[in-house]
Amino acid sequence: MIDTRDLRRDFHSENGTVHAVRGIDLSVSPGEVVALLGPNGAGKSTTLRMLTTLLPPTSGSAVVAGHDVGTEPVEVRRRIGYIGQGNGSFNGLRVQEELYTQARLYGLDRHTARRRTAELLEQLQLADLSRRDVARLSGGQRRRLDIAMGIVHSPSLVFLDEPSAGLDPQSRSNLWDHMDRMRREQDTTIVLTTHYLDEADLVAERVVVIDHGTIIADGTPDELKSQVSGDLVALELMGVDDAASAADVARAVPDAGEVSVDGTVVQLRVHHGDSTTPELVRALDAAGVRLVATQVRRPSLDDVFLSLTGRSLREGEAA
Structure with a gap:
């Protein structure tokens, strides 16, 4: 056509x-x-x-x-x-x-x-x-x-x-x-x-x-999103010290990608968010880290654009 x-x-x-x-x-x-x-x-x-x-x-x-x-x-x-x-x-x-x-x-x-x-x-x-x-x-x-x-x-x-x-x-x-x-x-x-x-x-x-x-x-869409390295797991912690401790625990996850800390929020990418997150929560509890909430997000098309170009598609639109 x-x-x-x-x-x-x-x-x-x-x-x-x-x-x-x-x-x-x-x-x-x-x-x-x-x-x-x-x-x-x-x-x-x-x-x-x-x-x-x-x-x-x-x-x-x-x-x-x-x-x-x-x-x-x-x-x-x-x-x-x-x-x-x-x-x-x-x-x-x-x-x-x-x-x-x-x-x-x-x-x-x-x-x-x-x-x-x-x-x-x-x-x-x-x-x-x-x-x-x-x-x-x-x-x-x-x-x-x-x-x-x-x-x-x-x-x-x-x-x-x-x-x-x-x-x-x-x-x-x-x-x-x-x-x-x-x-x-x-x-x-x-x-x-x-x-x-x-x-x-x-x-x-x-x-x-x-x-x-x-x-x-x-x-x-699924093929493009599969190129992004895993699901995004976000952890909201009670305080800044908890976030630092949670980041250390997250870095020990076998398939964890880069771990980032922003205030009381820790983010990391893992290949299988649904199965990895419960294990991560148990590890945080065992370490005495005060966890407020967790969120698992599948890769989006904006994540695809970010991985391909180094910037978000929405950032490109704003520019």
Whole structure:
């Protein structure tokens, strides 16, 4: 469904050249759900804009839905849906009119356009707003309309750039239920970017991590998290002296990684947190260390990014 080779994009200005995308090799099979992760400026959105023909590559090649993005952009656009970060709807129409017009522009006949409009208004919780002017929609409501407009023609490949930004939890859940139904019933391929790491972990069967315009990791969420050295065990102690003693006990754990102390909290990584923690608690009790609480956390996708780049994905977003 997607095949890129050494895809690159440079931006030139009077201050010099910015190499936004520095050689992306990416293959996506039909029916896959792929999440592109990386901090702001990593090249995610630029890559999506090239794959959707909105931005010409500086060099390299990309074939999307069987057609070259450079020489056959119209054929690519017929076969894809794209929901970008900005609003794609027009303020001068009502919600139902806007969605119906979009369906007709994609070539759907009147009957099919009316049916798809009614279906999506219902499924994306816009039915009660069908006669409201687009200009009067809230940010979350307008985002749901943008999503409906991007998939009204039932494309075989959907690009979602931060699709759930601004949506409340229920709307996010409904969005992914709808996407899952499209995938099951129509074998739709989905490529998304998101700042919600839990969302990527939940909905994507494959995660591609991009940093500084290149792919630095590619695999299932579990495969990527298995590269992180174990579960994180956090021990909260009664006092600073207890924390120092607990750190000594923790360092004696056979499979313990680096042990860190921050005030009254001791953290360490172990391969099997669930089985190691009870043994550690018993050792602390035997040593007379006053323990307040324990917590075991499985590796997250942010931990994956931290292990790959030396910084948190959230720190990269803030920067």
